[in-house]
Amino acid sequence: MCGIIGYCGNKPAAPVVLEGLKCLEYRGYDSVGVAILCDAQLLIRKDAGKIEEVSEKHGLDSLPGNIAIGHTRWATHGSVTQANAHPHSDCSGRIAVVHNGIIENYQELRQELISQGHRFSSETDSEVIPHLLEDELKSGCSLEEAVLAIAPKLEGSYAFLVLSRDDSGKIVGTRKNNPLVIGADGHAYYVSSDALAFSQYTNQVITLRDTEVVILTSDKIEFLDAAGNRLTKQSEELDSSWAGNHKDGYPFFMLKEIMEQPQVLSKTAYQDERKFTDIALDILRARQVIITACGTSRYASLVGRYLFSKVGKKFCDVVMASEFGYFADSVDKNTLVIAVSQSGETADVIEGVKAARDAGAEIVSIVNRPNSILADLSHQVIPLNCGPEIGVAATKTFLSQLAVFYLLSFSMVNSFDKACIQLSDMSSKITEALNCNNDGLIKLSQELKDKNNFYYIARGINFAIASEGALKLKEISYIHAEGMPAGELKHGTLALIEQDTPVVVICPADYAYSETLSNAIEAKSRGAYIIAVSDKESDIYDFWIKIPEVDELLYPMVAVVPLQLLAYYMAVSRGYDPDKPRNLAKSVTVK
Numbered sequence: 001m002c003g004i005i006g007y008c009g010n011k012p013a014a015p016v017v018l019e020g021l022k023c024l025e026y027r028g029y030d031s032v033g034v035a036i037l038c039d040a041q042l043l044i045r046k047d048a049g050k051i052e053e054v055s056e057k058h059g060l061d062s063l064p065g066n067i068a069i070g071h072t073r074w075a076t077h078g079s080v081t082q083a084n085a086h087p088h089s090d091c092s093g094r095i096a097v098v099h100n101g102i103i104e105n106y107q108e109l110r111q112e113l114i115s116q117g118h119r120f121s122s123e124t125d126s127e128v129i130p131h132l133l134e135d136e137l138k139s140g141c142s143l144e145e146a147v148l149a150i151a152p153k154l155e156g157s158y159a160f161l162v163l164s165r166d167d168s169g170k171i172v173g174t175r176k177n178n179p180l181v182i183g184a185d186g187h188a189y190y191v192s193s194d195a196l197a198f199s200q201y202t203n204q205v206i207t208l209r210d211t212e213v214v215i216l217t218s219d220k221i222e223f224l225d226a227a228g229n230r231l232t233k234q235s236e237e238l239d240s241s242w243a244g245n246h247k248d249g250y251p252f253f254m255l256k257e258i259m260e261q262p263q264v265l266s267k268t269a270y271q272d273e274r275k276f277t278d279i280a281l282d283i284l285r286a287r288q289v290i291i292t293a294c295g296t297s298r299y300a301s302l303v304g305r306y307l308f309s310k311v312g313k314k315f316c317d318v319v320m321a322s323e324f325g326y327f328a329d330s331v332d333k334n335t336l337v338i339a340v341s342q343s344g345e346t347a348d349v350i351e352g353v354k355a356a357r358d359a360g361a362e363i364v365s366i367v368n369r370p371n372s373i374l375a376d377l378s379h380q381v382i383p384l385n386c387g388p389e390i391g392v393a394a395t396k397t398f399l400s401q402l403a404v405f406y407l408l409s410f411s412m413v414n415s416f417d418k419a420c421i422q423l424s425d426m427s428s429k430i431t432e433a434l435n436c437n438n439d440g441l442i443k444l445s446q447e448l449k450d451k452n453n454f455y456y457i458a459r460g461i462n463f464a465i466a467s468e469g470a471l472k473l474k475e476i477s478y479i480h481a482e483g484m485p486a487g488e489l490k491h492g493t494l495a496l497i498e499q500d501t502p503v504v505v506i507c508p509a510d511y512a513y514s515e516t517l518s519n520a521i522e523a524k525s526r527g528a529y530i531i532a533v534s535d536k537e538s539d540i541y542d543f544w545i546k547i548p549e550v551d552e553l554l555y556p557m558v559a560v561v562p563l564q565l566l567a568y569y570m571a572v573s574r575g576y577d578p579d580k581p582r583n584l585a586k587s588v589t590v591k
């Protein structure tokens with residue numbers, strides 16, 4: 001869960017790499033570092049802290065040289081210290097490496113290298129890479145030959161870039177299970193975990209596949225396969241929505257992304273009807289359908305499950321991706337797996353999908369990030385078309401995932417067009433749900449910012465919205481929050497309700513209204529402060545988040561957006577940065 005970037009060209013490299021790292025900060029933001037080649041010197045500067053802080057402290061912006069690599073870290077092995085920040089080097093300081101991923105066999109490799117006399121300066125798994133390269137390079141081979149030689153020794157996942165003082169003028173990179181994309185603008189070459197890091201310079205992107213090696217110099221790029229044979233690779237045009245990384249006047253990306261949702265919906269609905277019909281038929285024909293995802297994507301999947309049942313009369317299960325492997329025994333060629341992931345990089349999802357593919361299952365993925373690893377592994381890919389989502393808390397991509405499930409379920413009954421029309425009407429409803437609650441939610445967040453516990457309840461198709469509302473609140477405002485089916489409250493959690501405990505009740509005027517309201521009354525009788533998300537008034541509400549009336553299958557869309565806003569304002573009221581919550585990163589590429 002780190003971001004890496006390399007640049008080779010005729011401009012000063014440091015500003016390009018630093019700007020790129022800022023675009024990659026969503027992948028990790030606890031430490032930063034760069035390595036730069038200048039006059040046959042390899043300069044390495046790194047530290048714990050955010051990019052701006054480290055850059056200012058170490059004068060990163062003014063480092064000389066036209067070839068550099070950089071890294072933004074989310075710590076996995078080793079605490080957040082200067083020594084553990086990347087780039088890492090070999091014993092002689094002649095090699096610099098930035099790595100994203102986890103080298104699972106690093107302990108054995110490290111012990112072996114230490115017994116041969118190597119000296120390590122960090123606690124990271126990544127540092128074995130430069131030391132392994134150091135040994136290979138002693139035989140006089142080229143940097144790319146050294147990379148090819150050590151790659152088979154590394155278990156786990158990686159995308160790494162290498163600079164060497166002795167083989168200067170080039171950056172060599174390779175990957176396994178972690179992304180690496182290359183861009184060219186006619187004057188320079190870029191390589192990164194995400195094209196977003198160089199999208200301001202070029203929209204031509206080449207995706208490196210597992211075990212392939214890329215060699216960048218200032219005037220050419222070359223590709224090798226794992227055996228060292230030359231490869232020809234074609235560039236693809238980057239979707240224009242994927243360029244740009246600006247807050248557009250909003251104080252945080254999260255607020256911008258929440259407010260973008262009315263427009264996002266129409267972009268998502270712009271889909272290939274034929275593809276949806278084919279996938280819908282496959283879903284109906286499959287003996288079993290399993291949806292797998294994590295976090296917010298899993299909550300969207302739970303809404304999808306209700307839609308499949310209500311509209312398509314097709315039962316399916318949603319399995320948390322981190323638990324998917326434990327059900328692998330029942331996956332076979334009659335299984336259709338729908339993998340849902342904004343990033344298309346989530347390690348738990350990727351692992352499950354690989355296992356399911358090996359067992360013969362058909363894989364359909366719903367992803368936001370183009371050229372992602374998950375998209376590569378899938379037989380069919382449904383894009384969310386949302387453009388980059390930078391805030392760690394997923395917002396617009398959740399809404400977009402709901403829209404995809406809505407389209408898929410209606411495709412099961414040959415009504416794709418009807419669903420598209422319904423979705424196009426939803427943009428104004430979402431705007432209404434945002435606008436008419438904004439000021440009230442600012443006040444509510446001030447009132448409730450010192451509460452320690454929140455409970456979110458709902459029934460039926462909205463149950464997952466209770467869980468999603470709670471997840472949003474806890475991940476960015478660090479308040480304990482639980483979401484659950486309203487009927488479950490009395491089976492244990494009711495014991496935790498005290499005077500003024502906030503209970504958020506999602507109770508639109510649908511088939512579950514009366515029962516949900518009864519559960520809210522049970523909580524209120526024990527002192528709960530009831531915050532209702534509904535289009536129907538009731539005097540039991542202490543605070544009413546008013547949503548527009550819509551078809552009952554569309555309530556999740558209008559109910560979730562004010563809950564995202566509530567979480568956002570709670571985080572801001574408590575003085576936290578909602579874009580960069582502590583301990584979290586947007587792409588979770590570790591298991």
Ligand code: M6R
Pocket residue numbers: 294295296297298340341342343344345346349392393394395471472475586587588
């Ligand atoms: O990229 P993915 O959709 O696979 O990510 C899954 C979760 O890590 C993600 O939804 C996470 O729960 C978000 N931070 C929630 O806001």
